[in-house]
Amino acid sequence: MTTKTPSKTGRRVRLWVDRTALFVAAVLIWQGLSGTVINTFWISSPVLVAERLWQLAVSGALVWHASATVWQALLGLLLGMVVGVVVGLALHVLPRLAEAADPYIMGLYSLPRIALAPLFILYFGIGLLSKVMMAFSFVVFIFLLNTMQGLREVDQDQIDMMRSMRASRLYIARKLQLPSMLPWLFSAARISVGLALIGSVLGELLGANRGLGWYIEHASGRLDTTGLFAGLAALMVVAVLLNQVVNILERWAMPVR
Amino acid sequence: MVDHATAAATSPAPAAPVRAKMVQASKIYTDPAGAPKRVLDRIDLSLAEREFLSIVGPSGCGKSTVLRLLSGLTPVSEGRVVVGGEEITGPPKGVGFMFQRDTLLPWATVSQNISIALELNGTPPAERKGRIAELLQLLGLSQFGDYLPAHISGGMRQRAALGRLLAYGPELYLMDEPFGALDAMTKMTMGRELLRIWSGHEKSVVFVTHDIEEAVSLSDRVIVMEGPPGRIRSEYHIDLPRPRDLREVRKMPEFRDYCDRIWSDIGYSG
Numbered sequence: 001m002t003t004k005t006p007s008k009t010g011r012r013v014r015l016w017v018d019r020t021a022l023f024v025a026a027v028l029i030w031q032g033l034s035g036t037v038i039n040t041f042w043i044s045s046p047v048l049v050a051e052r053l054w055q056l057a058v059s060g061a062l063v064w065h066a067s068a069t070v071w072q073a074l075l076g077l078l079l080g081m082v083v084g085v086v087v088g089l090a091l092h093v094l095p096r097l098a099e100a101a102d103p104y105i106m107g108l109y110s111l112p113r114i115a116l117a118p119l120f121i122l123y124f125g126i127g128l129l130s131k132v133m134m135a136f137s138f139v140v141f142i143f144l145l146n147t148m149q150g151l152r153e154v155d156q157d158q159i160d161m162m163r164s165m166r167a168s169r170l171y172i173a174r175k176l177q178l179p180s181m182l183p184w185l186f187s188a189a190r191i192s193v194g195l196a197l198i199g200s201v202l203g204e205l206l207g208a209n210r211g212l213g214w215y216i217e218h219a220s221g222r223l224d225t226t227g228l229f230a231g232l233a234a235l236m237v238v239a240v241l242l243n244q245v246v247n248i249l250e251r252w253a254m255p256v257r
Numbered sequence: 258m259v260d261h262a263t264a265a266a267t268s269p270a271p272a273a274p275v276r277a278k279m280v281q282a283s284k285i286y287t288d289p290a291g292a293p294k295r296v297l298d299r300i301d302l303s304l305a306e307r308e309f310l311s312i313v314g315p316s317g318c319g320k321s322t323v324l325r326l327l328s329g330l331t332p333v334s335e336g337r338v339v340v341g342g343e344e345i346t347g348p349p350k351g352v353g354f355m356f357q358r359d360t361l362l363p364w365a366t367v368s369q370n371i372s373i374a375l376e377l378n379g380t381p382p383a384e385r386k387g388r389i390a391e392l393l394q395l396l397g398l399s400q401f402g403d404y405l406p407a408h409i410s411g412g413m414r415q416r417a418a419l420g421r422l423l424a425y426g427p428e429l430y431l432m433d434e435p436f437g438a439l440d441a442m443t444k445m446t447m448g449r450e451l452l453r454i455w456s457g458h459e460k461s462v463v464f465v466t467h468d469i470e471e472a473v474s475l476s477d478r479v480i481v482m483e484g485p486p487g488r489i490r491s492e493y494h495i496d497l498p499r500p501r502d503l504r505e506v507r508k509m510p511e512f513r514d515y516c517d518r519i520w521s522d523i524g525y526s527g
Contacts, residue, residue, distance in 0.1 A: 084506040157360045160354065160360075165378070179364050
């Protein structure tokens, strides 16, 4: 599929040139507007933000804050995945329970999760756990619903094909249902990475003493727009990197699709 | 419309041992509204060892349901289904099913797909590779063992599915319009392939199709169904010489005669 013909490589190079050019143009416009059309107080400037990021990186603060945000998100993601998949499997095996639970699951799913924050802070404090649970509350439904949908979409003829050869339930689960579900699980993971970060940062905005969300909130309180934009930039990089990790895992687990 | 009584030609029972039979077998589904719906009504059917039987009939007459009952994938509602001398309650040993769709696993190569049947019939791992190579050779797929289903043609996919069926090594082949989705040319080639393989092993085949010419050209016996509710309307013993050349056999006047009779039996007399 990825045969390296010259024209394809050429297109890739051009694409990256285009992307870099777009980035540079946006930064230049930002820099140009800053301090001339719009007061630097409101939009800071790329140079100031880069300086701040550098300082934060050198002092170790960047890693200190980013690692907190990422850990909370990852732990919430992992917990949400495990619980979501297990409950999804259970509901698939117990259709009667699934039917009964459906309105409640959809009700919880529709609940604005931010409204749970006060409860989580009350229960879990302002440390790691409340953010993990916040991320979890966003992620768990995505995995639950995708697991159920993925199991429903397994080709019935393929199940019958295996049954006709007297395959055990475990064999069918291992050789057919799990591989059939992988795309659903990865699509859940892709959506969930962003959601877990939202949960993690949301938790930090509402009460924390570290993390990129806390840093942004802190900067805003001191009218430090440079710090605010630096925090946002760092968050964006973190989100992009996490998405890349999912992409790599996906290519590794499903190389042929 | 053809008169029932004249069409229901009774035939002498085959002398060979019975591979599978259905005794007063009915299938009743519950439709979405909750009402019982009889899709098969008291089917009596007996299949001899080494017999090639086709079932034709209009869509919805329950011919696929007959196959599902014989395969044990769907339990019978009333009556009995006996395969290999034993009444079945689930998929019995030695029965292979082939669908209209290839049902190959899309993430597995042709070889890996065939390997599944070998795993399931208990072929020792050491023998699988050789057996796969044999089957690929037999089906003209030698160069395509490492291809994914998405990267080969529909005809080749169905051929790979046939390879998987052969790998499983059943005594009874249940084939539900296996070539129904193929173009006329590929269909003919596949039919020829099937006959060649069948005449080498002489297993029993129940072949469901809506193509009357296909049924007559392949089979020893053709059953015509009607419905719903599905019933056997008539049956025809096809006394055409074997081995058959699928193109030559179609030129024979007897062949045309069988087809005409079945056509008019189904109700296409104008």
